[in-house]
Amino acid sequence: MNSEREDGRRGRALRSPSGAYAAEVVTSPVDGRRGWVWRVLSGWAAGPQPRTFAVLVVLSGLYALGAIRASSWFALSGFILLLLVGAFVLRWRYLVGLVVLVAVLAAVSASARPSAATPGPLLVVALACGAVLVFGRERDRLGLQGAPGALMLVDLRDRLAVGGRLPALPVGWQVDAVVRSAHHAGFSGDFLVARRAGTDIEIVLVDVSGKGQAAGVRALQLQGALSGLLGALPFEGFLPAANTYLLEQDWDEGFATAVHLAVDLSTGAFRVGVAGHPPPAVLHAGSGRIEVLDAVGGVALGVVGGMQPAVTTGVLASGDAVVLYTDGLVEAPGRDVDQGIDRLLGVVEAVVAARPGSAHEVLAGVRAGEDDDRAVVVLRRR
Template sequence: MRPPPRRAHPGGVTARPDDLGPAPEATAQVLTRAAVDAVEAVGGYAGGLYLRSGAQGLLRIAVLSGVPPQLFRPWWRMHVNRPYPVAEAYRAGQAVHLPDAESAMRRFPQLVAGMPFPFGSMYEPVSAGPKRFGVLFALRAATPGVPVGALDRERLREAADRLARELAEIEEEAGAPVLWDGDPLPVAPPGGHGGPREAVDRLAQAVLSLDRQGTIRFANAGAGELLDSGGSELLGRVLWEALPWLGHPAYEDHFRAVFLSTEPVLFSARRGWHSPGDWLSVGLYPGPEGVTLTVGAGEKPAYAPAPRPAPASAAALGGAPGPSGDRASPLYRPVALAIALTEAITARQVSAVVTEELLPAFGGRQLAIYLLDERHLHLAWETGFPAGFLDRFDGVALDVRLPGVETLTSGRPLFFESMQHLAAAYPGIPLDADVGARAFLPLIASGRPVGSCILGFDVPRGFSAEERTVLTALAGLIAQALERARRYDSESALARGLQSALLPHRLPVREHVETVGRYLPGTEGMDVGGDWYDVIETADGQLALVIGDVQGHGVAAAATMGQLRSAVRAFALTGSTPQEVMAGTNQLLIDLDPGQFASCCYVLLDPESGRTRAVRAGHPQPLLRHPDGRTEVLELAGGVVLGVDPEAAYPVTDLRLATGSVLALYTDGLVEKPGTDIDAGVERLRRSLAAARPTPLTETADRLIGDVDDDADRPDDRALLLASRPR
């Protein structure tokens, strides 16, 4: 659905009714009424509705009630695979209830990193049978230590069920799914906005009343005098349109906090960031129906946010936000960090993400990460510190009095606004600079100590409550990512050891036939695959050439590979025909692990005559280089991959390997490259084999395994098996 122009509805509900189906008015009222009713039902002050969009796996906010949409632009879109409560509720089809920030931090640290405020939230999937439309959510006051009550859970569930039935009826009538691809509909919750009082006009400070959409509903006499704008000119306008200087990115989190929680917020602000201006004291006082804003004379804070160029227009700060770069809050970068950490795999990748995202977000220049091992902290990553300065702290025990140690043992972050403060707290500690600030963060994942993180700044600076909260939350994310990387490294080492033990260390040496195998692990993700090759001497003097590829990576794939290799070897040694070998291995894989599958190519070769019988199960076609250098892609008949169909048939192809020819078996990692057709990769390999000297065969194998693609980033393993009948 595209977002049409706004239209007012009775009861203060604002909707965009056009283009919502055959009955747009009814559809708009269904969506807006559902959001408002859900918020009221659970005693909330804000909420809304996420709906499916036209993009696969992407949800978008269709209705937003009780909060200004422009403050929550980073969350207008939500992919169903992201680690957020909305995505989990939709993905799992189960409600998510977060009574307070602590419960949110335990389950969804990325949510707290982006919105570090005390509030409670509820998320209910909107579904009818197997069909899922979206997620209904409500924000309300936090109840620390008190779970969401059963009555409120049931009320939100009923609201979601009622909406699901109505959306199902709309879809049935329209014959098309209800989708949302536009901006959120801003919906004002029912209720009054508060009126002017005679006593308020006596105050020297400015007093404004905002509804929960950020619209100014009341301004006292002091507002017109102090803000150089008449009170009547302010009414009915969005705050950031009327007073653009309050739209500075440094203030966005203050406003976001009061619209999410019930706690007041006080901060210093300045008019006219492009020119010197007076400092003002701003107070924000939230309530169920809106926010009271007070502005009075103030003093310059000890640590003030940096000025920025004046915006191109007031609209860029109001209801029509400009590009994300124009409105990006300094605390939006941690959201990018949280997302990037979920994709980092190794400890080095985690550290690099922290360097690229965390330091710029807070203006830092130095970073050090220490990891805990046998009650000692070891330096794992550093940047920005003088060469060799941190070496003296590498390997320190947990009983040493250092801030990097005590932040971990106590579980409390330590913030020092200047190097003098750090030196006073830890007399005699070596310092790398005379000025600057330091933050020491404990890296703790699920209650387990992982290490500590040090952030360094070139100049003295303060740390606001919001910054301390965000940094503490991000430290938890970093710890989880490092712990995950540590487990990954252990699993990867185990898998590679397992794979190395299972691959043949030497191939049989036979008269009339030469065989050479090569294996090159992938580099992207540093995870082990399930590729394998083997050469088996059968009881009747023939050679079985085998190559295969198990789906997936890791220990499970390596273990399955070992089982399949053993099965093929066992069938071959008992004198089974190629058809029997492949059919038996297929049935074994189905019995071992339903849902797992593998490709395989099995070639039975008579060394003296060159007679060959080949069978293929979903594996790439082999290559054959003839004695005259002509090289072709063989067209072997084949069946489906192993592990899919217990009744699958695997026909055999007869051919002859002439003296001086070379047969090449390989896995798809050698010919497959993201973004290109696999046939192009096969053709490159064919040309490379045609251009190679047939002898020695080892040089041919080295050329094929390494020269087909000069890209250092290999997303998959490469396995190659060559067989030749020398002249």
């Protein structure tokens, strides 16, 4: 995409100086601005951990002194604030030390002023100590220690957005895409990679199993691998190579569905390879007909070796469009997938056939639930 007016989270199609269209991919509603609290805590946590731990120890001691001498001003539940700060900035062993210290100080403060103490605040502090330990242990298991770990997650999210940018196309073509994560989470298991070389463009839309942070990390790793494979292999070898890569990773949730679209922009000839993915839809402007490219075969990636994708070919005439999407748009509890696809086709007919509608309009028209990640790509020959 052209460098001007780039913002990986706004999700609007932009016109380049050449008249071509590019797209920006939506991964979450969170903008790039950081509040002053984030900056202060991040800078604080970047220093030596013993210093940060010592500061929290001193603050805990001062608060305990206040709780003993002025219980009406310093409630025992105030220790929870110190625990929350520690959970954000401290690594595991220091966090354990802070939790133990806070538990002891809370008990001492309560016993020093028995007339002002009630079981309720002590129980709340005890529950907070347990929750912080569980949270800190999980972050330590994932290698996300302190504020730098949170910053790493932000970087992973942004890399997914950057990797999903679509290239600018010549006059006569337009393309845009949108990716939305489940419940507006910061990570999505749906992603796309694209490459343009001369008059050829290739777009791959992938749906990694699972959702949330775990799916986002797998999606980032797979996105990097597919970006390297795209263009380095012929069309017929791309999805089988991606399948081999997934099998070698041996992930617990190691499968993904994918659709691979290759278009010759000079002639409109296209090829579509499908691996366990919902079938793409092609709008034929001349007849107003919408064709579902539901070819036989194409097992999901990472399931069996020797996978061969289901391949369909065709030609896009002026006004025709190809719509790629993930199952989050057509699957819902209590609704058959075929019904979901029929509903999507109705939206495509209303939005894309009647006017040059965008991927955002398709997504909005489907009104899919937010329990799953969702992605749409619309490529049109004008």
